[in-house]
Amino acid sequence: MTRNIVQTLTSDKHAKEFSPFLEPAYQVKPGEWIRIETLCASSGVIKETVRAATNDELHAKTGWVHGMPMTGPIYVEGAEPGDALAIYIDEITMDDYGWTVAQPGRGAAGELIEEAEVRVLPICDGAVEFGFGVNLPLRPMIGAIGTAPLDQAIGSGIPEAHGGNLDCTLIRPKATLYLPVNVAGALLGMGDLHAVMGDGEVGMAGLEVNGGVVAKLGLIKQTTMPLPVIDTGETISVIVSAPDLDEAARRSVQDIVKWIAAETELGINDANMLVSLVGDVRICQIVDPLMTCRLDMPKSVLATIGITLPDLSG
Amino acid sequence: MTRNIVQTLTSDKHAKEFSPFLEPAYQVKPGEWIRIETLCASSGVIKETVRAATNDELHAKTGWVHGMPMTGPIYVEGAEPGDALAIYIDEITMDDYGWTVAQPGRGAAGELIEEAEVRVLPICDGAVEFGFGVNLPLRPMIGAIGTAPLDQAIGSGIPEAHGGNLDCTLIRPKATLYLPVNVAGALLGMGDLHAVMGDGEVGMAGLEVNGGVVAKLGLIKQTTMPLPVIDTGETISVIVSAPDLDEAARRSVQDIVKWIAAETELGINDANMLVSLVGDVRICQIVDPLMTCRLDMPKSVLATIGITLPDLSG
Numbered sequence: 001m002t003r004n005i006v007q008t009l010t011s012d013k014h015a016k017e018f019s020p021f022l023e024p025a026y027q028v029k030p031g032e033w034i035r036i037e038t039l040c041a042s043s044g045v046i047k048e049t050v051r052a053a054t055n056d057e058l059h060a061k062t063g064w065v066h067g068m069p070m071t072g073p074i075y076v077e078g079a080e081p082g083d084a085l086a087i088y089i090d091e092i093t094m095d096d097y098g099w100t101v102a103q104p105g106r107g108a109a110g111e112l113i114e115e116a117e118v119r120v121l122p123i124c125d126g127a128v129e130f131g132f133g134v135n136l137p138l139r140p141m142i143g144a145i146g147t148a149p150l151d152q153a154i155g156s157g158i159p160e161a162h163g164g165n166l167d168c169t170l171i172r173p174k175a176t177l178y179l180p181v182n183v184a185g186a187l188l189g190m191g192d193l194h195a196v197m198g199d200g201e202v203g204m205a206g207l208e209v210n211g212g213v214v215a216k217l218g219l220i221k222q223t224t225m226p227l228p229v230i231d232t233g234e235t236i237s238v239i240v241s242a243p244d245l246d247e248a249a250r251r252s253v254q255d256i257v258k259w260i261a262a263e264t265e266l267g268i269n270d271a272n273m274l275v276s277l278v279g280d281v282r283i284c285q286i287v288d289p290l291m292t293c294r295l296d297m298p299k300s301v302l303a304t305i306g307i308t309l310p311d312l313s314g
Numbered sequence: 315m316t317r318n319i320v321q322t323l324t325s326d327k328h329a330k331e332f333s334p335f336l337e338p339a340y341q342v343k344p345g346e347w348i349r350i351e352t353l354c355a356s357s358g359v360i361k362e363t364v365r366a367a368t369n370d371e372l373h374a375k376t377g378w379v380h381g382m383p384m385t386g387p388i389y390v391e392g393a394e395p396g397d398a399l400a401i402y403i404d405e406i407t408m409d410d411y412g413w414t415v416a417q418p419g420r421g422a423a424g425e426l427i428e429e430a431e432v433r434v435l436p437i438c439d440g441a442v443e444f445g446f447g448v449n450l451p452l453r454p455m456i457g458a459i460g461t462a463p464l465d466q467a468i469g470s471g472i473p474e475a476h477g478g479n480l481d482c483t484l485i486r487p488k489a490t491l492y493l494p495v496n497v498a499g500a501l502l503g504m505g506d507l508h509a510v511m512g513d514g515e516v517g518m519a520g521l522e523v524n525g526g527v528v529a530k531l532g533l534i535k536q537t538t539m540p541l542p543v544i545d546t547g548e549t550i551s552v553i554v555s556a557p558d559l560d561e562a563a564r565r566s567v568q569d570i571v572k573w574i575a576a577e578t579e580l581g582i583n584d585a586n587m588l589v590s591l592v593g594d595v596r597i598c599q600i601v602d603p604l605m606t607c608r609l610d611m612p613k614s615v616l617a618t619i620g621i622t623l624p625d626l627s628g
Contacts, residue, residue: 253423273416
């Protein structure tokens with residue numbers, strides 16, 4: 001496959017929110033290969049390991065200001081409210097270092113942590129050198145990616161129906177993410193790349209990196225499919241964010257059961273049984289203002305009953 | 315490997331609770347191969363598809379009484395309070411049919427369901443014939459397995475620190491489960507086999523089957539490791555049940571961070587970062603009286619930093 005990148009979108013043009021009120025920074029045609037360069041969650045300021053007695057002191061010492069920069073907004077030609085915007089992720093590249101954190105009171109184990117720390121780790125030969133003899137193979141992903149909500153601005157740290165800070169490990173190379181188009185042009189933004197992150201992002205961060213994404217955009221016109229959806233080639237998942245994991249999990253199940261019952265010959269009982277037998281409800285992240293779950297269904301099973309999604313990879 | 319099965323434990327001897335007050339039905343030596351036969355969650359009464367207007371009517375029509383039968387209790391020679399009981403699962407066999415359910419108001423999509431139904435599906439050539447052209451490859455697992463709590467009886471439908479109705483898809487062939495020993499002999503019981511089930515058991519059931527488990531037991535004497543733990547060969551996971559998913563997820567992270575900090579040269583900050591980068595917090599089930607999560611760590615990473623578990627497979 002020849003990949004002719006027609007436009008590079010640099011990270012100097014970015015916003016710290018997803019908003020219908022922002023002017024587009026870039027304009028892209030569906031079907032074009034583009035490269036989107038992104039800054040890490042600290043806007044690129046963290047470059048060395050720093051320890052401090054408190055989280056406030058850590059932020060002061062590093063110069064790390066809150067609000068993650070999302071490259072964009074990107075106006076997608078032809079995108080209209082009611083469409084689904086498809087983002088096919090072909091490749092993710094990154095700098096040769098990244099950083100992660102431990103912060104007292106933050107993350108699932110925050111109550112055990114006594115010293116605030118950002119730690120920089122080298123990336124070499126396709127792995128993160130963690131120390132203690134441990135090398136972690138890269139599993140690059142996009143932490144935050146979203147479109148403009150209809151009538152409000154939402155900060156880049158928040159996950160919701162527009163996408164945003166989903167922190168879903170499946171938003172990775174060779175996967176296609178589907179997001180809602182709420183306003184003309186969609187106003188896509190992305191950033192917060194991770195070199196590696198476990199499901200849950202349980203300690204408040206993955207390995208946070210500056211980097212770039214090679215992608216192609218597409219549109220599904222006027223669709224009623226639930227959104228966001230991520231298609232990895234092996235699985236198709238509905239992603240839901242909610243105030244707690246129980247609600248996020250429950251709604252992700254309901255969304256896929258309703259989708260199957262609406263689009264196939266299966267009824268509600270059939271769909272409930274099929275999803276219970278081969279649908280995996282999984283956690284994306286547990287550390288953002290809302291919690292995010294997804295429901296993974298085998299793509300081959302959905303194809304057999306008649307639910308398919310386009311292939312943008314070629 | 316020669317597998318000389320020295321004892322078959324039949325399902326006629328079973329209990330519907332895990333309890334220190336029950337007399338043992340069987341006595342087993344660590345290191346012996348045993349075969350445990352089990353009845354399905356309906357005690358074997360569901361053999362055909364039945365539909366009804368209400369859940370109560372469905373139970374009346376099928377003769378399905380609540381309470382899942384756990385084969386046992388099994389007295390394990392040498393097991394003392396403070397030990398961990400290891401159950402290596404070599405093989406799971408099953409009848410050539412199973413059943414699943416849809417019940418109004420029950421399960422993650424219960425509010426969408428209008429008609430109560432148990433549906434029997436055939437198992438043929440290693441797959442469940444779901445209908446609609448869909449065949450689901452078998453992924454057999456043990457739904458409920460536990461030891462006696464210290465000073466109370468707990469119904470077989472409940473997951474807790476003693477194990478019980480964990481509904482964890484990793485409790486499968488070639489995996490080793492570790493459970494706490496709270497009373498002399500451990501008083502192990504198991505049942506509720508599933509031919510296939512998605513993470514979450516979101517529709518209230520997997521494909522519920524009568525069947526058998528070939529297993530070998532072992533003991534880790536006087537351990538402080540968190541329990542229950544499941545070792546699949548690829549991952550080692552801590553399993554936690556709690557009133558909601560948020561607490562179950564959080565506690566599973568804390569348990570593994572504390573375990574790493576206690577047993578290796580890594581400190582709390584190191585452990586928090588390592589778990590955040592490569593630990594996956596996942597959902598076991600969302601439909602039992604408590605919710606169950608697990609934290610999966612790559613076994614190779616734990617081995618590198620010095621946490622290993624015995625191999626009982628030989």
